[in-house]
Amino acid sequence: MAFDIEMIKSVxxxxxxxxxxxxxxxxxxLTLAEKILYNHLWDGNAKTAFERGKDYVDxxxxxxxxxxxxxxxxxLQFMQAGKSKVAVxxxxxxxxxxxAKIGADKDLQSAxxxxxxxxxxxxxxxxxxxxxxxxxxxGIIHQVVLENYAFPGGMMIGTDSxxxxxxxxxxxxxxxxxxxAVDVMAGMAWELKFPKLIGIKLTGKLSGWTAPxxxxxxxxxxxTVKGGTxxxxxxxxxxxxxxxATGKGTICNMGAEIGATTSTFGxxxxxxxxxxxxxxxxxxxxxxxxxxxxxxxxxxxxxxEQYFDQVIEINLSxxxxxxxxxxxxxxxxxxxxxxxxxxxxDWPLKVDWGLIGSCTNSSYExxxxxxxxxxxxVDKGLVAKAEFGINPGSEQVRFTADRDGLLAIFENLNAxxxxxxCGPCIGQWDREGxxxxxxxxxxxxxxxxxxxxxxxxPNTHAFVASPEMVAAIxxxxxxxxxxxxxxxxNKNGEEVSFDEPSGFELPPRGFAVEDAGYEAPYxxxxxxxxxxxxxxxxxxxxEPFQPIGSEVKGAKLLIKAHGKCTTDHISMAGxxxxxxxxxxxxxxxxxxxxVNAFNMEAxxxxxxxxxEFAPVPDTGRAYKAAGVYSIVVGDHNYGEGSSRExxxxxxxxxxxxxxxxxxxARIHETNLKKQGMxxxxxxxxxxxxxxxxxxxxxxxxxxxxAPGKQLTLELAHVDGSKDTxxxxxxxxxxxxxxxxxxxxLNLIKKQNALK
Numbered sequence: 066m067a068f069d070i071e072m073i074k075s076v077x078x079x080x081x082x083x084x085x086x087x088x089x090x091x092x093x094x095l096t097l098a099e100k101i102l103y104n105h106l107w108d109g110n111a112k113t114a115f116e117r118g119k120d121y122v123d124x125x126x127x128x129x130x131x132x133x134x135x136x137x138x139x140x141l142q143f144m145q146a147g148k149s150k151v152a153v154x155x156x157x158x159x160x161x162x163x164x165a166k167i168g169a170d171k172d173l174q175s176a177x178x179x180x181x182x183x184x185x186x187x188x189x190x191x192x193x194x195x196x197x198x199x200x201x202x203x204g205i206i207h208q209v210v211l212e213n214y215a216f217p218g219g220m221m222i223g224t225d226s227x228x229x230x231x232x233x234x235x236x237x238x239x240x241x242x243x244x245x246a247v248d249v250m251a252g253m254a255w256e257l258k259f260p261k262l263i264g265i266k267l268t269g270k271l272s273g274w275t276a277p278x279x280x281x282x283x284x285x286x287x288x289t290v291k292g293g294t295x296x297x298x299x300x301x302x303x304x305x306x307x308x309x310a311t312g313k314g315t316i317c318n319m320g321a322e323i324g325a326t327t328s329t330f331g332x333x334x335x336x337x338x339x340x341x342x343x344x345x346x347x348x349x350x351x352x353x354x355x356x357x358x359x360x361x362x363x364x365x366x367x368x369x370e371q372y373f374d375q376v377i378e379i380n381l382s383x384x385x386x387x388x389x390x391x392x393x394x395x396x397x398x399x400x401x402x403x404x405x406x407x408x409x410x411d412w413p414l415k416v417d418w419g420l421i422g423s424c425t426n427s428s429y430e431x432x433x434x435x436x437x438x439x440x441x442x443v444d445k446g447l448v449a450k451a452e453f454g455i456n457p458g459s460e461q462v463r464f465t466a467d468r469d470g471l472l473a474i475f476e477n478l479n480a481x482x483x484x485x486x487c488g489p490c491i492g493q494w495d496r497e498g499x500x501x502x503x504x505x506x507x508x509x510x511x512x513x514x515x516x517x518x519x520x521x522x523p524n525t526h527a528f529v530a531s532p533e534m535v536a537a538i539x540x541x542x543x544x545x546x547x548x549x550x551x552x553x554x555n556k557n558g559e560e561v562s563f564d565e566p567s568g569f570e571l572p573p574r575g576f577a578v579e580d581a582g583y584e585a586p587y588x589x590x591x592x593x594x595x596x597x598x599x600x601x602x603x604x605x606x607x608e609p610f611q612p613i614g615s616e617v618k619g620a621k622l623l624i625k626a627h628g629k630c631t632t633d634h635i636s637m638a639g640x641x642x643x644x645x646x647x648x649x650x651x652x653x654x655x656x657x658x659x660v661n662a663f664n665m666e667a668x669x670x671x672x673x674x675x676x677e678f679a680p681v682p683d684t685g686r687a688y689k690a691a692g693v694y695s696i697v698v699g700d701h702n703y704g705e706g707s708s709r710e711x712x713x714x715x716x717x718x719x720x721x722x723x724x725x726x727x728x729x730a731r732i733h734e735t736n737l738k739k740q741g742m743x744x745x746x747x748x749x750x751x752x753x754x755x756x757x758x759x760x761x762x763x764x765x766x767x768x769x770x771a772p773g774k775q776l777t778l779e780l781a782h783v784d785g786s787k788d789t790x791x792x793x794x795x796x797x798x799x800x801x802x803x804x805x806x807x808x809x810l811n812l813i814k815k816q817n818a819l820k
Contacts, residue, residue, distance in 0.1 A: 068154070087111040088362075091111075092114070097299055100358060102122075106125070117260060117262065117374065118260070121258050122257060123256055126221055128153055129153060130221065130223040132160055136243075138243045141607050144190070152251060154214075156197040162642055163487075165481075173202045173484045182601065184201060193595055198583070198585075198586065204457075205424045207458075209458075210231050215233070216352070217235035218358065221237075224240075225708055226707050228240040229325070229328055230315075232328045233314025233318075234339065234340070239326055242709075242735060244740065257326070262372070262374050264298075265300045265376075266379070268381065269384075270303075270307045275385065276532070278425075278532075280308075281316045281322075284298075285322055285389060289323065291728070299361065300313070306333045307381070308335065311430050313335070318425045319425060321512065323395070331359065332356055393515070394529055400549070413505055417505050422454075423512065424487070424512070425512045426532045427458030431510070432455070434566045435475075449540045451539040452539075454481045455480050455482050456484070465576050465577050478540070489511070491642075492518060492637075492638045493639065602650060603647055605648055605649060609814075617767055618763040618764065621695050631706035632706040636651065652718045656682075671758055674688070696724070699725070704729055710740070722742065725792060729746065738803055745794050747790065748790070748793050749790065755790060760782055763779040776792045778791075
C-alpha cells in the first residue's frame with residue numbers, strides 16, 4: 066500500500082513547471098538535487114538563483130519521521146506550539162529504546178516492561194495529533210521509511226542523522242533536530258543554507274566480495290568525516306544504475322559520516338523494482354510519468370565538473386572491499402592490508418563479535434549475502450570463532466528472511482537474532498564483560514564506530530565493513546583475514562576457503578509479513594488528553610527557555626573540549642536514552658564524555674566559584690544557580706554524529722550562553738541556534754589557545770548582533786591581563802530573532818498567538 070499517495074501526486078504534478086522555471090532562472094541544466102530543492106521552495110516557483118553555501122532558503126518538506134528517542138523531545142516541543150494536528154504527514158518509530166542482550170522476544174518484552182511509559186506517551190501524542198505510529202519491534206526507522214514512505218523526488222526531514230538513508234530512493238532526506246521538525250509539523254517553512262554539490266561518478270560494476278558498503282567506505286576515506294559538510298552528494302553514472310535500491314540506501318546512509326547534508330541517486334530501474342516489490346506500484350507509475358525530472362539533466366552528467374563544486378570518480382569494477390576504523394568511520398583500510406597496519410597501531414587482531422544489521426545494512430539483500438557466507442561455513446565444517454549478532458531492519462524483512470530460511474542459517478552458527486531495532490549500533494547493547502573495559506576488537510556493518518559507541522567500553526576497537534565481510538571475518542575470528550585469498554581450518558582439520566558471496570536484490574518469493582507494526586492515528590484526536598506524571602523520571606513537560614539577552618558578561622568557562630567532541634561526547638546514548646524525554650534528568654550527562662583540555666580528563670572541570678574540580682553538569686548547575694552564564698569551547702567539527710538536539714538543549718538548560726569552536730557539524734550548529742544560544746566560531750583558530758581555565762569571558766558588542774557582523778569577546782585572565790578576540794557566526798536575521806526570543810519555539814508560539 067502506498068501511504069500518502071495524494072501528497073506524492075501533488076509533488077509530481079508541480080514538478081515539471083517548477084523545474085523548468087528553475088532551469089530558466091538558474092540559466093543552466095540542473096542536477097537532481099537542484100531539481101528537488103527548487104521543487105520544494107516554500108514560496109513556489111523560483112524567482113532567483115540561490116548561491117550555494119551562502120543563501121538561506123525556506124523549503125516545504127513533504128513529510129517527517131521521528132525515532133522514539135528524539136520523538137519525545139520533538140513532541141514535547143510540538144505540544145507547546147498551539148496546533149491541533151501536524152501540518153504534514155509525520156511518523157514515529159520505536160526503535161531506539163530496545164536493548165540487545167538475550168534475543169528478540171525477551172529483549173522486546175524487557176523494553177516494553179521498562180519503557181511502557183514512554184511508548185504509551187508517544188502513542189497517545191501520535192493519536193492526538195494525527196501522527197502514524199510504528200510500534201516497538203516494527204523495525205528501524207530508516208529501513209521502515211525506505212520500505213513505506215520514501216519516494217523519488219521527494220523531500221523529507223527526520224529527527225535522526227541517518228534520515229539520509231531515504232536518498233537511496235531518490236529523495237532529498239535530511240537529518241535535523243526536533244525543533245526543526247516542530248517548525249514543519251506546525252506548518253512553518255524549514256530553513257536550510259542552500260547546499261554545495263558534490264558529484265560522485267560511479268563507473269563499472271561491483272563483483273565478488275565488493276559491496277555497496279565499500280563505495281561509501283572508500284568515499285569516507287577520501288572526504289573524511291567533515292569533507293561533505295554543507296554539501297549534498299549526488300551519485301550518478303552507469304555504476305550507480307547497476308546498484309540495488311537498498312545498496313543505494315546504504316551508501317546514502319553513511320553520507321552522514323562525511324558530514325554531508327544528504328546524498329541521493331537518480332530514479333532508475335532498480336528503484337522502480339524496489340517500489341513495486343514493496344507494494345507501491347502507484348508511486349512507480351506516477352514516477353515513470355516524469356522520470357526525466359527525477360534525475361539530473363544529461364548535460365550535467367556528461368560534464369559534471371561544470372555543474373558540481375567537486376567531482377569524484379570511482380570505478381566499481383576496481384573497488385576493493387574495505388574495513389574502516391577503529392574509532393572513526395573515515396579511517397579506511399583495504400581488506401588484505403590490515404596485518405601490517407593493525408600491528409603497527411597495536412589493534413587487537415582477534416575478533417570477539419561480528420554484528421550485522423542497523424539502519425545501514427539490514428535489508429533482505431544484506432541478510433541474504435551474509436547468509437550465503439554463513440551457509441558456506443556450516444557446509445564446510447567451520448565453527449565461528451567470534452560471536453554473532455543480527456538485527457533485521459524491519460518486521461517485514463525479518464518475517465521474509467525467516468520464511469526463506471536465512472535466519473536459521475545464522476542460528477546454525479549460534480548467532481543471536483536480536484529485535485528489529487537499532488541495538489548495538491546506538492549503544493543499546495548489554496554486552497557481557499564490557500564493564501571490565503578490556504581491549505578488544507569487534508566488526509560490524511553499522512555506520513558509526515566512535516569510542517564507547519557500541520558497548521560503552523572505550524577500549525573496544527570497532528571496524529565497519531559490509532555484512533558479507535563481517536560474516537567472513539567473524540567466522541575466521543581475525544581482523545586481518547582476507548576471504549579472497551586466505552584459507553581456514555575446519556573442525557575436521559581440513560583447509561577450506563570461501564567462495565564469493567551471493568544474494569538476492571529482492572526476495573524471489575516476494576516480501577511477506579503478518580503484522581508490520583503500524584498503527585494509524587485517530588481521525589479526530591481532539592478528545593485525547595496527554596498526561597505526563599509530574600513525578601516521572603522519564604518524561605517532563607517543557608518550560609520555555611528565557612532569552613539570554615544582549616548582556617553576557619562575567620561568564621565562566623564550563624569546559625574547553627580537547628579534540629573530537631561528537632554528540633556522543635556531549636550527550637551520551639546507551640543507558641541515557643531512558644531520560645530523552647526528561648530534560649533535567651538527561652542534563653546530568655551533559656558533556657561528561659568531553660575531554661577537558663586543561664587536565665586531559667573527562668567530566669572533571671574547575672568550578673571557578675569554589676576553585677574545586679567537579680563533574681561538568683554539577684559545575685554548570687552551580688553557575689546557573691549563582692546567576693552566572695557559562696561558555697563551552699571546542700575544536701573542529703564540534704557536534705558531529707547523531708542529530709540529537711539534547712546536545713544543544715542540555716547546555717542551554719544548564720545556563721550555557723555560547724558554544725565557541727573552530728568549526729561545527731551542520732546539524733549541531735542549527736540545533737544550538739534553535740534553542741536560542743550562540744553558536745560561534747573563532748575568526749582566528751589559534752585564539753582557541755588563548756582561553757585559559759580561570760578566564761572571565763565578556764561579550765563586548767552582543768547588543769549589535771547582526772547578520773555578517775563579527776562579535777567581540779574579551780578574555781579577562783586571572784593575572785589581570787586581557788585578550789580580545791573576534792568571533793564569526795552564520796546567523797541570519799530570522800535566526801537572530803530566535804536568539805532574541807529565547808528559542809525558535811518561543812517565536813513560533815508568539816506568532817501563533819498573534820493569528
